[in-house]
Amino acid sequence: MNAPANLAPARGARTPDAEPADTAATEAGDSLITRLGRLWERGRLPSESEVRRLFEARLTDVAANKLARRWCERYSAADGKDRRLMLAALAQVRGTFAGDAAEGARLFKRFNAQPMGLRFLVELRADMLRWRKQVAGIQALDKDLEGLLSAWFDVGLLELRPLTWDSPASLLEKLIIYEAVHEIQSWDDLRHRVAPDRRCYAYFHPQLPDVPLIFVEVAFAGSMADNVQALLDSAAPRQDLDKARWAIFYSISNTQPGLKGISFGNFLLKRVVEQLLEELPKLKSFATLSPIPGFADWLGKLDADAVEAIVREDKSRAKARQRAGVPDGQRWVARLAR
DSSP, X not given: OOOOTTSOOOTTOOOTTOOHHHHHHHHHHHHHHHHHHHHHHHTSSOOHHHHHHHHHSOTTOHHHHHHHHHHHHHHHHSOHHHHHHHHHHHHHHHTTSOTTOSHHHHHHHHHHTSTTHHHHHHHHHHHHHHTTTTSTTHHHHHHHHHHHHHHHTOGGGOEEEEOOTTSOHHHHHHHHHHOOSSOOOSHHHHHHHTSTTSEEEEEEBTXXXXXXXXXXXXXXXXXOOOOHHHHHOXXXXXXXXXXXXXXXXXXXXXXXXXXXXXXXXXXXXXXXHHHHHHHOTTOOEEEEOOOOXXXXXXXXXXXXXXXXXXXXXXXXXXXXXXXXXXXHHHHHHHHHTO
């Protein structure tokens, strides 16, 4: 079995500037390759020649397409360990081709042609991102797949749909599962968020009609809201939409880890604004009360000295910045951007 050019160094080998974490990742990758070789020899996984055929055969090759179907079925039924090995097999063969070779795209197009192929590829990429530090050479595969998914999930192909209390229960349940900003506590809470005086919109792909890819929740008010808890209060009286002048976007959630890096958010908000203006032409302003992603996690990891250093920064340093003409706000933007 020939080793691809872009595999990590052999176990025990180190470059002069190698970090311990890099070494651990290399050893983990080597271990996967060793196990992969054993399973190939025992016939537990498709052989290296079969995997190579998935990359190289024409998309009209009947035998290769049947092999792809078996590979997808086996992968879907496998546990986490075997899935990592199957990904390692793909990464090893992919590594034998040039960096921008068409073979990787051909592989994923072949998978996409299988039953439920697009759904499978989204789940496959979620696994690739989850194990990107454990499977050597997977970055090239991820680049190939991300490029295709970006085209296949172009916003021009997506459908914008409103979600209401009359939507199918199976679809509403997904809102509870995928809500990433303000947890939905109960069905009563969900009913409040999709009530007639609220709006919830989601993007759907024609091949995944039962999966909201991203959704946004909107509340309305006569003036700018300054407290998201008031918007979340299910006991609050309903708003008179005829008097509403503000639309408040208080939650937006991506649902598919496998579509990370493929942007929907800005396009969704623009489409929703257009939709709301058609329905409620008296609206004048649009705003968001969404929290800063990751802020709580970042702040929670700071020790007491670090927090005190932020709150009570040395006055001489502050004066020096003022003399230099650097706005204090830029310091906070820089800190929060880390």
